[in-house]
Amino acid sequence: MGTAQLPSVREMWELSVPEMAFEYQPLLSTLLAVAAAHHARLVPHEAEELRRVQGGFIAQAIGGHRAETAKLALSSPGAGVTETLCMNAILISLYTLACRVDGGAGGGGEYEPPNLWLNMARGVRTVVSMVYYRLVEERARIAPLLVARPVVHRGDVEVQDGGPKGSSGELRFLVYMLPGSEEKEEEEVMGVYVQCVGYLEGLLMAVRMGESGYDIRKRFSSFPSMVPGGFLGLVSELRPRALVILAYLFALAKGADGVWWLRGIPEMEVRGIESILPEVWRGVMRWPMGVVKGEVNVNDEVVL
Structure with a gap:
């Protein structure tokens, strides 16, 4: 995905994620939806047909993902959160943003903000922060992505004011x-x-x-x-x-x-x-x- 400059992250996307997809059906569906969306960008004349394909896959992916995350509320914090569930959350978030170009961000009418992406992206840290340290300690297959700088998924990471100390900040x-x-x-x-x-x-x-x-x-x-x-x-x-x-x-x-x-x-x-x-x-x-x-x-x- 993209141009990860770290060999370990690139290897994760190329080898580990496809491997995990065959272990977790929702992730496989998400990966197929993402692949279809990518192919549609590369071959525009096939976009309409591929849009129907990816729509079916992402519906399956989100349905399965919701069923799995619903179980988490019934257990202790972090219990049941797997590396495959975390990766699926990351990929669904990416997909919801990427596909805004195809949908025109407003379905042909007035512009609508990316509310779905904002909520899906926020959910990533909610899930990952529960098990961040466990996944890193166990050297889970998605650990290279979690520890790659800038680190953002740890539960103790807070928003830091980027402006110079003692300054009001250029964008304030x-x-x-x-x-x-x-x-x-x-x-x-x-x-x-x-x-x-x-x-x-x-x-x-x-x-x-x-x-x-x-x-x-x-x-x-x-x-x-x-x-x-x-x-x-x-x-x-x-x-x-x-x-x-x-x-x-x-x-x-x-x-x-x-x-x-x-x-x-x-x-x-x-x-x-x-x-x-x-x-x-x-x-x-x-x-x-x-x-x-x-x-x-x-x-x-x-x-x-």
Whole structure:
């Protein structure tokens, strides 16, 4: 999957994941759905037929995955969580994002935020953090992915403010601009925004430091699981500030979209978000729009 720079991670995707798929039916179904989606990108004239194929496989995968995760609530924390279940959660999350290009992110109508991806991606850490240390200690087949930097799935990993110590942070204006607009932001909600922007500042710093595409994609994909869960609700409510933060997230992933499952996603999401924002918020979208269009360099200072 993608261009993992670590031989151990690449070997996991090429050898271990297919092996696990034949041990766990939901994972096999997910892998077949992902393969069909990938092939559809490579051979566009077969996309319509493949879309029906992958739809059947992903339905089987999600059905089986839900049945297995439902059992976890009845047991002690971590009991029943296997490496195959964790890998299936990771792949389903990836699939839900990749297929937004095929669905137009709005079914041909008004843009809709990636709520399914946000929730599926958040579920990955919920599951993996239960057994992170066990899987690493046992040298499970997915351990190379878990320990590869940046580490994001440990239960004790918290959101860190990426801005320079003692500084307000280059993106902190996203939290405080347009006070008293149509949003009535309680103190708790503002705290959610602060943590989300802190994560973005860390991602911006990683991009500017030249971290590999693999590292940037891992940081990007982990955003839903690393920020407060309340943020997902704010996005589903179409809160403008939450949507703008999401647009900046996708813009920061633009330079790492050299893999099939992310290609075209940053542009689509940023443009879609701008299309549904109230006019008063359009000005703050100049930076992410410029980035996805190739008109703005992320190394330059973020200015409105």
